[in-house]
Amino acid sequence: MAVMQPPGGARKITTSIRGVLRLVWAQIGLAFLVGLALIYLIPKTWAGYLLFEHIGLGLIVAAVVTVFWQLREISEFFQTLARSTLIDDSYLEKLNLESLRRLRSSAASAILDKSVNNPRYDWRDLERWVDTQLFEKCLPGTESMSGVYRENLVDHLTLEFLTLRDFLSAAGRSTAGVREEILDSDVLRQTLTTRYTVIAPQVGGDRYAAYKVSFNEKPAIFPDLPTDLRFQFFAGTSESTAVEVMPQRIESARGIGFVAERDIPLVEGRTDIWTRQIACTMPLREPFILQTMKDLTHNLRVHLSVAGARQRFVFDGEVIGFGGSDRVEYLPNGITVEYAGWLFEDHGYILWWWQM
Numbered sequence: 001m002a003v004m005q006p007p008g009g010a011r012k013i014t015t016s017i018r019g020v021l022r023l024v025w026a027q028i029g030l031a032f033l034v035g036l037a038l039i040y041l042i043p044k045t046w047a048g049y050l051l052f053e054h055i056g057l058g059l060i061v062a063a064v065v066t067v068f069w070q071l072r073e074i075s076e077f078f079q080t081l082a083r084s085t086l087i088d089d090s091y092l093e094k095l096n097l098e099s100l101r102r103l104r105s106s107a108a109s110a111i112l113d114k115s116v117n118n119p120r121y122d123w124r125d126l127e128r129w130v131d132t133q134l135f136e137k138c139l140p141g142t143e144s145m146s147g148v149y150r151e152n153l154v155d156h157l158t159l160e161f162l163t164l165r166d167f168l169s170a171a172g173r174s175t176a177g178v179r180e181e182i183l184d185s186d187v188l189r190q191t192l193t194t195r196y197t198v199i200a201p202q203v204g205g206d207r208y209a210a211y212k213v214s215f216n217e218k219p220a221i222f223p224d225l226p227t228d229l230r231f232q233f234f235a236g237t238s239e240s241t242a243v244e245v246m247p248q249r250i251e252s253a254r255g256i257g258f259v260a261e262r263d264i265p266l267v268e269g270r271t272d273i274w275t276r277q278i279a280c281t282m283p284l285r286e287p288f289i290l291q292t293m294k295d296l297t298h299n300l301r302v303h304l305s306v307a308g309a310r311q312r313f314v315f316d317g318e319v320i321g322f323g324g325s326d327r328v329e330y331l332p333n334g335i336t337v338e339y340a341g342w343l344f345e346d347h348g349y350i351l352w353w354w355q356m
Contacts, residue, residue, distance in 0.1 A: 247260040
């Protein structure tokens with residue numbers, strides 16, 4: 001039967017430690033044999049019993065005690081060998097996905113178990129949740145599009161405070177039949193232009209063939225504003241290739257919403273994304289902007305400015321995330337927020353404003 005030999009650097013460690021172990025075990029064996037000889041081969045005289053038999057028993061006891069000490073050394077040897085084989089010589093890369101998953105879960109459980117001494121601390125449930133979030137969603141796993149992330153996301157937000165009269169006139173729509181007080185009401189048009197790069201963990205294949213960009217909006221009630229002017233969504237790999245995607249009206253128990261989606265092909269495991277969202281709302285009902293991440297995102301920059309404002313506004317904002325560093329720059333009628341780090345799903349940023 002062929003015996004599997006440890007690879008690479010593990011073989012060097014094995015050879016050096018094996019030489020030391022041979023010398024130690026030889027000394028143990030010699031002490032044991034000498035002890036037996038002193039007990040059974042020396043004539044049973046009074047002096048022999050008093051001297052040699054006690055020395056022989058001492059050597060045997062010393063040999064046995066040394067054996068127990070060596071058991072610990074052997075344990076450390078195999079731990080060193082296992083680490084060298086699995087990590088230093090990349091043996092883990094040869095294991096299949098299911099074996100790696102079991103090994104990873106066992107290691108995570110052992111780390112948490114050693115760090116917890118409070119019986120009320122449910123480390124097993126925490127370990128399962130972390131394992132699911134990181135290795136089934138954020139890192140490549142079994143779920144669809146798992147491991148895909150967005151790099152260097154840049155948002156440019158422009159707020160336009162208009163009257164309904166000016167808004168309809170700019171769009172070439174008639175104001176006939178709309179009461180004067182309604183035409184003088186305020187409309188907030190938000191234009192969000194976004195660009196980023198999508199990186200997939202695999203190149204080619206059906207699983208990572210395309211990236212879905214989407215627009216999801218739940219509007220405030222604005223009966224005098226035509227639906228086709230309320231929402232617009234453009235998506236492509238750049239501004240020149242972007243096309244308009246018509247939002248679909250969705251009704252549910254949570255209200256009325258509009259959804260627009262488009263698949264952008266991934267080429268060699270990556271693609272650039274450019275989108276523009278235009279949404280019109282009532283400014284008094286939504287004096288803030290909340291954007292959350294659809295996918296894992298690395299690095300963020302947001303710039304918000306006001307166009308055509310009839311009054312001066314003050315802005316503030318912050319990033320919803322952890323583990324990174326953010327920077328906020330306050331501008332006249334605007335704000336810039338930058339974040340260096342990773343933003344998980346449902347992390348993001350919030351910007352709000354008020355009149356001076």
